[in-house]
Amino acid sequence: MKIALLAGALSLSAAGGGAVPPAEPSLSLAGTWALDSAYEILADGRRVTHYGAHPRGLLIIDAAGRYSLQIFRPDRARFAAGDKTRGTADEYRTAALGSSTHYGRVRLDPAKHQIIFAIEAASFPNWEGREQVRDYEYRDGVLRYAVPASASGNGTTAFSIWRRVAER
Numbered sequence: 001m002k003i004a005l006l007a008g009a010l011s012l013s014a015a016g017g018g019a020v021p022p023a024e025p026s027l028s029l030a031g032t033w034a035l036d037s038a039y040e041i042l043a044d045g046r047r048v049t050h051y052g053a054h055p056r057g058l059l060i061i062d063a064a065g066r067y068s069l070q071i072f073r074p075d076r077a078r079f080a081a082g083d084k085t086r087g088t089a090d091e092y093r094t095a096a097l098g099s100s101t102h103y104g105r106v107r108l109d110p111a112k113h114q115i116i117f118a119i120e121a122a123s124f125p126n127w128e129g130r131e132q133v134r135d136y137e138y139r140d141g142v143l144r145y146a147v148p149a150s151a152s153g154n155g156t157t158a159f160s161i162w163r164r165v166a167e168r
Helices: 002-014 089-097
Strands: 031-041 056-061 066-072 100-109 114-120 132-137 140-146 155-164
Touching: 031 066, 056 155
Parallel strands: none
Antiparallel strands: 031 056, 031 155, 056 066, 066 100, 100 114, 114 132, 132 140, 140 155
């Protein structure tokens, strides 16, 4: 329906039939994105986060669509032993829940406003070898997408908000 309306509007504009609002520019994901926000909406409607109020993250996408994504809670506790192999159960738990990483290939379906991550490897092994489809919105250099509740398996929908890093 959106495409038909846009096509009709473009043909009106080409025929001199009036002003047409500009179409969304073709979005290229290639580049570096810094995490602005990451939070979850639980099945009961409460908003929470595993990553704190000011999470850190980086999403890097090359021109061929290969990506690497990392999200970290900045106040994760250090392991008391100073050795990654000798952490306590609680240290391992908070380290795992305070970070999310994955890489693979990414593509857009602009007609459906969906971003598709084909995940090759992830800090959560259940995501490996799977595709995740996420609804996205892009405006003014900000990419927002929702990780569907089916990805978590617990009814929680996660949201990630990324800002394009200016190229130098």
